[in-house]
Amino acid sequence: MELHTMKLKVHEVCLALIQSRIDGLNNELRGFQAAANEESKSSAGDKYETGRAMMHLEKEKVASQLNQVLKQQKVLRELHPERKSEKVELGSLLSTDQGLFYISISLGLIQTPEKVFCISPVAPLGAAFLGKKRGDLVSFNGKSYKIGEVT
Template identity: 45%
Template sequence: MNKQEIINIVKTKASDKIQYFENLIAETRASNNDTKSSMGDKYETGREMLQQEINNLQRQLNEVLNQLTVLQKITSDPSEKVQNGALVKTNKGLFYIAVSMGEIVSEKQKIMTVSAESPLVKVMYGKKAGESFTVNTIHQTIENIW
């Protein structure tokens, strides 16, 4: 498995999300400016709702920026145990431990990207190939680690 390719796919996905949120924030700000009027409270409420939406989008953008910062620190060096940057194959699937970006496809294989803070990773953290663990009554065995 090419871990550098996986890192690049996840970074691209994060960059795309950043661009998406930046565009959405800009569009929402523009529509917020359009609602300025002296018509009274009805428009003030509308502007406040748009401001809350901008704040929510900004929070999501900051989260993705933080994820990109985490990704910048991860190397493609091989791993012998489950840790940040490890690609882990269990009998249930492939997991890339870095940030939570959902499912990606590399070399025609589906890989679930998961954060080191996820319950799954917390249980398997530090384990080596051949070891087993259970999460939510689902028993898994680690087959390989890259």
Template identity: 40%
Template structure:
């Protein structure tokens, strides 16, 4: 399992998301400025709604920036147990524990990226190859850890 490739894919997705949110924020700010200059005070509600949208986008951007920070601290060294930076194969799927970025494909395998805060990771955290855990009344066995 090539962890460097997995990290590269995730970093690329994070960079794309950051650029996307920064662009949306800039466009929304620009439309907010247009509203200010061309409309009177009776359109304060519209400006406030645009400001709330900017705040919402900023929150989402901050979440992605936090994921980027988590990823920068992760090592690609092999892991002996389930921990941050581990690739874990269970009888139900393949998981990369780092930042939650959804499903990625590496070496023609689908890998679900999950955060250490997810219930799945909390259930398997610290376990070693061959151990089992239960989540949502489903037993899973850890088949391999990289």
């Protein structure tokens, strides 16, 4: 598959993964709300209050995770995957002798049918790739990455 076509597919998969995470976190939040609505104060007193406080903390943790994932979704939606570039920048897909990298958000390894590492431009390796072009060599953590095609 041509690299630019693959970039469009990788972007679609990233959006779908993020949407799936958003849906899952929203379901968890709805579950917390349903549990809170069904709860009635028991005679246990302190036990009830402790359980309620723990549930509130979990709900806050999930809400925070949702906020982070929504920020990732915003970054993805602001990218223009149809745009081509000669130098590595936010939104670039690049091939290296160590694999494929999509400079976007930190999702780790995804399968699209090729394995692609989705990394943030602020991650150390992502930052090392920025501004590089075909044929450049990037060294990171004792490993060398020879850049092939960039799109």
